[in-house]
Amino acid sequence: MNEVKHSNEPVTEAFRDRIATVDESGKRKWIYAYKPKGKLYRWRTILSLFYFLIFFGLPFIHINGRPLFLFNIPNARFILFGKVFWPQDFFIFGLTMVTFVFFVILFTAAFGRLFCGWACPQTNFMEMMFRKVEYLILGDAPAQRQLKAAPWTTKKIVRVSLKHIAFYFLSFVIANFFLAYIIGIKELEKIITEPVSEHVAGFGAIQVFSAVFYAVYAFFREQACTVVCPYGRLQSVLLDRNSMIVAYDYKRGEPRGNQKKQKEAQLGDCIDCFQCVKVCPTGIDIRNGVQMECVGCTACIDACNHIMDSIGKPRGLIRYASENTIANGEPLRYTTRMKLYTALCTLLLVILSVILMTRKDVTATVIRTAGMLYQERGADSISNLYNIKMVNKTTTDLSLQVVLKNTAGRVQMIGKDRLHIAKEGQGAGSFFIVLPRKNIHDRKTNIEVALMNEDRQLVATTTSFLGPIQH
Numbered sequence: 001m002n003e004v005k006h007s008n009e010p011v012t013e014a015f016r017d018r019i020a021t022v023d024e025s026g027k028r029k030w031i032y033a034y035k036p037k038g039k040l041y042r043w044r045t046i047l048s049l050f051y052f053l054i055f056f057g058l059p060f061i062h063i064n065g066r067p068l069f070l071f072n073i074p075n076a077r078f079i080l081f082g083k084v085f086w087p088q089d090f091f092i093f094g095l096t097m098v099t100f101v102f103f104v105i106l107f108t109a110a111f112g113r114l115f116c117g118w119a120c121p122q123t124n125f126m127e128m129m130f131r132k133v134e135y136l137i138l139g140d141a142p143a144q145r146q147l148k149a150a151p152w153t154t155k156k157i158v159r160v161s162l163k164h165i166a167f168y169f170l171s172f173v174i175a176n177f178f179l180a181y182i183i184g185i186k187e188l189e190k191i192i193t194e195p196v197s198e199h200v201a202g203f204g205a206i207q208v209f210s211a212v213f214y215a216v217y218a219f220f221r222e223q224a225c226t227v228v229c230p231y232g233r234l235q236s237v238l239l240d241r242n243s244m245i246v247a248y249d250y251k252r253g254e255p256r257g258n259q260k261k262q263k264e265a266q267l268g269d270c271i272d273c274f275q276c277v278k279v280c281p282t283g284i285d286i287r288n289g290v291q292m293e294c295v296g297c298t299a300c301i302d303a304c305n306h307i308m309d310s311i312g313k314p315r316g317l318i319r320y321a322s323e324n325t326i327a328n329g330e331p332l333r334y335t336t337r338m339k340l341y342t343a344l345c346t347l348l349l350v351i352l353s354v355i356l357m358t359r360k361d362v363t364a365t366v367i368r369t370a371g372m373l374y375q376e377r378g379a380d381s382i383s384n385l386y387n388i389k390m391v392n393k394t395t396t397d398l399s400l401q402v403v404l405k406n407t408a409g410r411v412q413m414i415g416k417d418r419l420h421i422a423k424e425g426q427g428a429g430s431f432f433i434v435l436p437r438k439n440i441h442d443r444k445t446n447i448e449v450a451l452m453n454e455d456r457q458l459v460a461t462t463t464s465f466l467g468p469i470q471h
Contacts, residue, residue: 019226020283020293030148031222032141033131034278038302044118048128051119059180059188064395067184074182077424083356084393084424088363092355099348106341108231108238110334112245113296116231122216122224123295125174127281130167130217137163141278167218168210175209222282225295232292239290241323242335246296248276248287248318249326256287269313276300276318286318362398362421362458364390366449369430374466382467383412383434390428390451392421398453402431405448405460409435419451433465440467 021029061068063082070079078085078093085092107115116123137159138144150156180188183202191202216224226232239245253270270287277285279299284291286300304318324330369385377383392398400419402411412432413419421427433447445467450460 020285020291021222021226028223029283031281031283032144033281033283033299034141034275034303035135036279036297036299036302038305040298040302044298045128047118048124051121051124052129055121056177059177059185066395069181070184071181072183083359086391086393086426088391089359092352092359095348095352095355099345099352102341102345102348104231104234105238106338106345108235109240109243109341110338112239112243113231113235113294114244116225117246117296117298120295122229123297126217126221126224127297129170131281133166133170134163137166164218168214171213171217172206172210174213175206178209178213179205222293226282226293232294235290236292240335240337241327242330242333243322244320244332245290245322246286246294246298246301246318247321247323247326248289249316249321250287251326253287253317269308269317271307271311273307275303275307279303290323360459361394362390362392362400362451364388364449364451364459364461366461366463368463368466374468375432377434380437381434382437382440382465383432384465385430385432386449386463388419388429388431389426390419390421391426392423395423397421397423398458400451400453400458403450403452404433405450407435407447408439409433409447411449435465435467437467440465443467443469 021031023029058068066079066082066084068079068082070077072078076087078089134144138147147156147159176188176192179202182205187202191199191206196203248270253268255267256270256272257267258271274285276287277283277300279302280286281297281299282293282295284293286294298320301318301320305315308315308317322330322332325332366386366388369387372385375383375385388402390400398421400421401417402413402419404411410433412434414430414432419427419429433449435445435447443466445465446462447465448460448462451458
């Protein structure tokens with residue numbers, strides 16, 4: 001989208017040469033965003049309460065004694081919707097990531113940065129928690145600027161210290177719940193209630209996470225969105241002219257100016273009040289068009305609508321629209337590209353759902369021991385030695401028996417007669433498979449081995465049996 005400026009100013013794209021929070025010398029410009037007010041901001045506040053309830057509530061939800069979600073990276077143990085996933089299930093995570101990428105493409109192509117403004121954890125914690133606390137303690141943007149310029153009096157020290165104490169406390173709480181998604185709420189409870197000396201690593205992790213969150217929300221702030229997060233850069237290739245964005249209606253708003261001060265000029269509806277810039281948490285001017293720094297928070301929409309109400313103009317000078325909507329008056333359309341992305345996402349979701357529903361609670365890998373030939377058992381039998389590795393994804397201990405399926409022969413265990421696997425654990429064992437010589441007709445014979453828990457078959461797998469060369 002082309003940039004729009006005052007009618008007496010040259011059109012320039014200089015603002016795209018650097019992000020809005022950095023000046024020409026490369027020094028950071030601190031953003032003092034005015035507190036937004038309006039319908040969209042109220043809706044975002046309500047939704048943020050729902051998001052916070054989910055974030056702080058999910059670690060307490062358990063299914064069959066397991067957390068609903070757990071991402072224990074150090075132990076390579078993941079739980080989704082109460083089901084345990086191990087490294088052997090990595091292909092499921094791979095498919096999930098592919099599905100997620102398609103959803104990012106579809107969602108951005110259709111709705112732009114809607115996720116960033118309404119659902120992103122960084123935006124919600126920054127704007128709906130930390131920023132509100134900052135307004136409560138330090139006041140709105142003008143008061144914060146005055147406090148910044150004021151000398152270090154006792155009052156300033158108390159207020160600034162109170163803000164940072166509150167920020168660190170909130171970061172500490174978030175860090176605890178963040179760790180609960182990694183180790184589980186029960187393990188977190190042990191770290192909190194038991195002596196620190198027994199949980200040095202866990203306590204250290206809490207301190208590290210607290211420091212990171214505090215640094216992000218107290219100092220790094222909007223830079224996480226404009227510098228670190230790649231989503232803004234991706235939108236340049238994902239958006240098209242039919243994508244929904246927060247857009248300024250330059251056809252209606254230009255040329256800008258105050259009609260009362262310039263009575264003879266034919267001006268647009270934009271009175272150049274800069275309220276849309278003052279409330280922007282990333283410091284951009286939305287009137288310049290689509291920009292990487294825009295997170296779609298809609299604060300500028302609320303600010304502009306308030307001004308339009310006060311001067312008796314219709315709302316919507318800044319609104320959700322597409323570039324074609326502004327340029328040609330076309331309505332938002334669900335394009336063929338969006339339909340194709342939707343079909344692909346639906347297909348991947350179906351495949352992922354089938355895989356999850358048909359996933360076995362017990363998996364086993366049977367491999368003939370490498371480097372060993374067959375063994376002759378008397379004159380009428382041949383045996384092979386096998387190793388078995390098993391994963392028990394259930395919440396109960398299992399005692400399993402190895403049996404042959406559809407093959408005459410027997411299984412001779414090495415050691416115990418049964419394989420014992422602890423709940424959510426792994427196990428291994430060795431056994432011989434003995435087949436009658438008369439049933440061996442080829443050098444290699446495929447046989448099926450099953451694991452039985454009492455009379456119930458839990459898993460079956462195929463392996464090869466090596467026999468003598470037939471003449």
